[in-house]
Amino acid sequence: MSKIGICASFLLLLSACSTTPPANPENICEIFREKPSWHEAALDAKEKWGVPVHVPMAMMYQESTFRHDAKPPKDYLLGIIPWGRVSSAYGYAQAKDEVWSDYRKETNRWSPDRDDFSDALDFMGWYMSKAQKVNGVSKWDAYAQYLNYHEGWTGYRNGTHQSKKWLLNTAQKVKDRASRYSAQYAACSGNL
Secondary structure (H helix, E strand, C coil): CCHHHHHHHHHHHHHHHCCCCCCCCCCHHHHHHHCHHHHHHHHHHHHHHCCCCHHHHHHHHHHHCCCCCCCCCEEEECCCEEEEECCCCECCCCECHHHHHHHHHHHCCCCCCCCCHHHHHHHHHHHHHHHHHHHCCCCCCHHHHHHHHHHHHHHHHCCHHHHCHHHHHHHHHHHHHHHHHHHHHHHHHHHC
């Protein structure tokens, strides 16, 4: 085999391993038809954590638009010199280092990856479950769950979100998407 053939084979293998976002992220049925393992992961999170399928999916859309390697924007010193990222958030769920570490310890899972869809969805289920325990927020309340997710349990309890109009607008978008996903999923869940 020629060097070009070997390189082409390697690139093809590499592209087969990469995880691409769904073709139509606006429709949860099409997402799950395209990526059946994602539906299995959503059902696993529902069974394990008691979270409805549509809420963490809507939150994940907002956090990463289903990109496995999503990162926050870079920070710049003096406006021009790259100076790291604005936070340690990474992956599908945009989980920060500290809270990901807490999740691993509390769930006794030592090898989950933030860029693995199933692990990220399990993390979101854990987070939402704690938001219900700590702040009394229903797992079905996409608006308040997203505010908890963004601000942290303590920040939410202290009302840090109340002065952030942009965040309240974003939480409304998550709520609206969750409502659409819920209606779509009700129509197709029996056929997935």
